[in-house]
Amino acid sequence: MSQPRPPQESRPPPGDEKQLHAFLEGERALLELRCCEPKALSVLIHDLAHSMSPSLEQAIARSLAGRELAAFSPATSLLPEMMRRFGLDPAAFSRDPAIHSLRTVCSACPRVENCWLALRHDALWEECLEFCPNAEVLEDWAIRSQDS
Numbered sequence: 001m002s003q004p005r006p007p008q009e010s011r012p013p014p015g016d017e018k019q020l021h022a023f024l025e026g027e028r029a030l031l032e033l034r035c036c037e038p039k040a041l042s043v044l045i046h047d048l049a050h051s052m053s054p055s056l057e058q059a060i061a062r063s064l065a066g067r068e069l070a071a072f073s074p075a076t077s078l079l080p081e082m083m084r085r086f087g088l089d090p091a092a093f094s095r096d097p098a099i100h101s102l103r104t105v106c107s108a109c110p111r112v113e114n115c116w117l118a119l120r121h122d123a124l125w126e127e128c129l130e131f132c133p134n135a136e137v138l139e140d141w142a143i144r145s146q147d148s
Contacts, residue, residue, distance in 0.1 A: 026059030038071075045069065046077045048120050057120070065113040074112045075103035078119060079134070082106075085125040086138040088145065102134050109133055 033041035044050055045060060052060075063069050079102060080090040093099055109115065114131045125142075129135045 022055040022058075026053070026055030026057070029053070029056045030059040030063060034069075041069075042071055045072055045116075048077075048081060048116075057117070061113040061117050064116055073107065074109055074115065075106040078112070078115050079103060079106045081119050082115065082128060082132060082134065083138060085119070085123070085128055086135075086142045087125070088138065088141055092145075093141065098137070102137060105133050 030041075033044070044052060044056075045064075060069075064072060083090045083093065109132075111131045111133075115128075118127060118131070125135075125139075129139070132138070
């Protein structure tokens with residue numbers, strides 16, 4: 001028999017009826033995907049260019065923030081795209097020993113939902129500097145690769 005899940009941090013309730021409707025719509029769609037179509041959900045989460053409703057996008061972001069989607073690996077899905085934002089070719093750095101440190105930091109990132117949303121909405125590298133814990137290293141790599 002499974003044990004009940006511990007209570008998670010409470011999410012602030014939506015402020016008005018329209019917000020509540022959007023919140024519930026996103027949560028319901030996410031629940032259906034998690035239960036009935038986990039492969040489709042995986043595709044949605046990992047394909048940063050895939051269009052989706054704003055309510056579902058926000059529900060997924062909340063789940064990423066709460067680390068509720070165990071199959072999602074930020075280092076696999078987000079780090080390569082973040083590297084591209086800094087003008088880096090992920091394949092060119094795949095053998096660099098420092099990539100392991102970047103992957104570790106990315107996987108433990110406390111702002112994974114911000115990253116996922118920013119990359120989905122084509123944030124520029126300057127915007128990523130504000131929240132990405134790997135941004136400084138990526139910026140250094142970008143500068144070094146330009147100097148080479």
